[in-house]
Amino acid sequence: MKKRVQKSALFLITLSLWAAAAFAQTPGSFRIVPERANPGQEIEIVYDAAGTILNNRKNVRAVVYAYRNYKWYASDLNLSATGKVWKAPYKVPADCGIIAVKFKADTLVDNNKEAGYFTMFLDKDRAGAMAKGAYAGWGLARSPKYGMDIPGYIKFEGISDSATYHWLNQEISFNQSAKSVLVYPYALATKATYKNDAGPRLQRVLNYLRRADASETDLLNARRILLRIMQDKAAADSVDQVMLQRFPKGSLARLHAFKAMPVGSDVNLLLKANRQFLIDFPEQGGNEEFARENRIDYPTIYQNIIVLGAYADKNYAELDKYIGKMPFSMLPTLYYKIVEIPFSRKEVTEKALLPVSEKIIKRIEMLRDNRPDEYAYFSPEEWVKFVNGSIAKRILPIHAHLLNTAGRYQQALAYANQSKLLLGYTSATLNAELASILTHLGNKPALRTLLEKSVFENQSSAEMLSMLKDMYIKRTGSEKGYDQYLNGLRNSAGGEKMAEEIKKEMFSKPMVDFAMEDLNGATVKLGDLKGKTVVFDFWATWCVPCKASFPGMKLAVDKYAGDPNVVFYFVDTEERSANYKAEVARYIKDNHYNFNVLFDNKAKDAKATGEVFERVCKAFNLSGIPQKIIVDSNGNARFITVGFKGSATELADEISAMVDMTKTGK
Template identity: 60%
Template sequence: MKRKNISLVFFIALTFISIVAFSQSKSNFRSIPEIVKNGDTIKVVYDANNTPLKNQKIVSAVMYAYQHYQWYASDISLKKTGNEWNVSVIVPKDCGLLAFKFKADTLIDNNHDQGYFLMMRDQKRAGLMAKGAYAGWGLSRSPKYGMDIPDYIKFEGISDSATYHWLNQEITYNQDAKSILVYPYAAAIAAAFKTDARPRLQRVLAYLKRADATESDLLNARKIDLRLLQDKAAADSIEQVLMQKFPKGSLARLAAFKAIPSGSDLNVIVMGYKKFITYFPEEGTDKSFNEDNRINYAVIKQNIIVLSSFLDKNYIELDRYLNSLTFSMVNFLYYKIVDIPLKKKEVDSKVLLKVSDKLIKRLEYLRTNQPQEYSYLSPKEWVEMINTSLAKQLVTDHMQLLNHVGRYKEALSYGEKAQPILGYQNAGFNNEFSVSLSKLGYKERLKTLLTKSVYENQASADMLALLKAAYFKEKGSDKGFEAYLTSLSNKTGSQQMKDEILKEQLNIPMVDFAMQDLNGKTVKLSDLKGKTVVFDFWATWCVPCKASFPGMKLAVEKYAKDSDVVFYFIDTEERGDAYKKEVAEYIKANNYPFNVLFDNKIANAKATGEVFNRVCQTFKISGIPQKIVVDKNGNARFRSVGFKGSATQLADEISTMVNITKEIK
């Protein structure tokens, strides 16, 4: 046993020497002076030759400082001198380790996932490393311990023995780190020493269970017993101590959390959440314990807000918690209480606009007030993340709501901020941007938007109508418009689409059926022999199904004069007796030139879907919208699943499938 431990110590000593040397002296990265103390002003020198940033005109960096056992990122501007980039930085006085990530546009150099690191010497304690130096060096390269720099370096990590060594060094020279690092330290002991770990872990437990132990210490002791030693009896005895010393502490919180009612009565559930959050507020709680036991206050608040808005049709709870909403909460809530009801038209647009505005303003506040939990992102990275989230997840809906009430200038201002991020790759955003530009009379900007959106195949039916109207005004007629539209398309993109579609080609007999249309006429599969047929399975309650209809209308109109191509829109998975009337009114109100068929009722069930169920079994699919293209012999050749948001893209996709299918003998 002694020989084994000596070998381990010898290995760690070699690791220490080689890693420090490697971290402090790289051919393309160095500091002046080479030996750095916390609080020093140093010069960081970076040579981009032989790196991904070679020959880049502008190079910047993100500097990560390990302070108080947490990572803090800052943006660094570099100046080029000769062939090297350099910058002078002041090392924070409480910093133990610096790490650097060099950037040029979208290119990143992190030393081939090894990182660029500088370990700090202690300014006040001669001959010693700075507080956090050992822990930062070990944990930054041990991702499985969850205390590395998120998204900085990506590799399996150093050995558990090395991680143990660095944490042991940290605790040895910085006793106040014990309680902070105790669990990753214990986990490293268990992983490094395996069956020989128990005596060492018992010494850790003895410290954690001392007379003046804090609640956090005892919770960590319980966690070690449960997870690392798997000693439930010992863990139970610690629980008894915890309940005696902290009767309203974390264990009581956990018991109350588990007692929150579940079931179908939403009022009871909401009251349970409110009661929990009142008696056990988040402030001062043990975050690690909460995470381990899935006590997520953000989710609790989200549930209160979402369920209350659904039950009461008001947003009182949103106002209550608005100023405590986190970045992720805002995105989730926007989807739940703005996006879904907007698409389903469940809530008045003016009401939704007020909700949308509050959530947008909350994100904008967070953008200028970066929360500490995101300290590992530099200010520029944080702003970029917020702006990207706004553009990709919130702005399109917000613009739609603003346009709906005539606030076109405000909608345009949001569009102008999001457009550099989205480009012309989002049909929904392009449509709302076009509405704002059109209403404000920006003709040239509108034309640019329309033509580039068509090129990217991300235009709506309304945008095509605007383009056609502009063409008519310029030419005096719409003659040649289709050729003009074709000239705007991306030929390379069209070929890529065709190549991808061909990869998914099928040859499966379509299921036989007999269904009634809107007029009560029965249509059978055998009636369609000799024709290329497009079947679109949809339902009145299916938001993406109906969202795809403008694109399907474009496809239907394209083949309106081709008697060999027919489209059938099969309404399925409906309940009750009123759906046929609802379908007829919806099709008429939206002026859709669709042939509608009603799926048959399932035997011994209340819903329709007899044909679609057999289609699902045959083609191993589920869910709607589903579009199936069938050849003249009754064999299914292609399927289109879901809806990606672009009317023109869907129309082109269906058209490509139809044209290929028509050529099949």
């Protein structure tokens, strides 16, 4: 007994020291003035950068995380310097119990070496007590496994469960209103601390949650504790019966209805079910935590209705109805499904897609300018940066293209430049769009800069190279010296790095034997190609990236047009339509491609072509198109590349490097 008392005393002393460290910041890197403050009070945040990773850095800034009503809210703070000491006034929110601070300059962040900078506040109405949320924030911020810490603030294994239990117990003892909010993490900490002896304590918690006038939230917490912590399904079932009786349209009934929704490919049936679910169980009034835990995802339901409605009804009426309910997390996926896919497949006209794209962009911009509560742990600046980064690569270039084709060039330029701020000149798709926009606007200086920097990054299209050459001829009066000028623009270090990386991928394995027909009906066999370096490009008429890679492949074909020992074959595969050969011939002719085309064979009882391609995939343990295979003069495959990165010039250089290495054998 004496030993237990000693351990308890030692434990309480340790906790007291932790509390003192959080409350009274001793002189060092971080402190507040006055040292003891209340919520609602104006304080001064002081940071001494000497001895930290931000020592001698300029433009030191801060992000302050305020724990308000048991949730973390981040804000940006501008600091001013006196020597190496940075200061800023800060108004403590009236409902804040504790703050955490991080300091940053450029890409460096000082968060007290993953320990965090914290300050707790005194309750202004209760002498000797901490403000509401202080105990819980101090405990949970350093208990990541409980899922109520500050995302991305500190990397920390966590304090002990007994320490977490202590701080939660303190919070609930001093602030009874916290019981419903913190009851589940409190129960987890109780079980982890007392283990097999936790039963009586947990039972007292359950008695409170199951009282006669318990709210639905209390009963849901009781159910959660019984199922997940105590693993008492029978008792949980009894709670379910009470909830279904008292709340016939409540969270449990909602879950049963959600699980009963049909699945499958019947668009009309799915659309009807999703619509009816919203009528029976609207999102408002539901328990968000229970819905999230049981994957009752209303944004997905809204997205289903929008997407299914677009396919079933061939209009976007549902988008107007639900776009205002869509959270940011769902908007990139929604854009992909109803704009990017039909855009890339040319299933919907660009004129029809533009208003759809604008509505989603408008929603994104509104949320970017008004940070949603679920992203409160981002400071406003961090939030804007996160949103812009999420849409820069795929969404903004498409939107800029739709505006460009509609003749709205200034707006197209604004969105393309917004993307360029983050991507620079590293995206061939964006570069090509900007080149088109600048051409329409007649901005030749900006166009020249774009074209030259795109060559340096090796992210150009064939059309852009043609533009660059035309500009050179108009500027100099002839094409003399153009090749030297073009080579001077290239990033030689980048080319050497590409060659080194490609060389690592070199191997040697016999190519799959075949006999396939070309566009003229002549049969081509692998044996006929012995003595030549051969590039096979497996593609299909329905494959968007396959066809997108063809301008780059044409650059490579043209480069080796005068070399009789290098040949290219474009193998059309995985086709299902009856007239695919005519479709392929028309596509090659309409786009002026000087390609040798081979048609893959149809295997016995197969619905689509692909007999050779399937054997290739099996032999080399690969799948997917576009797929390029470079074969040496002895019939051995030496390189394989799958997919298309988006740059015609980069692809041409990649294929050229592989061909040259294959020819020389090194």
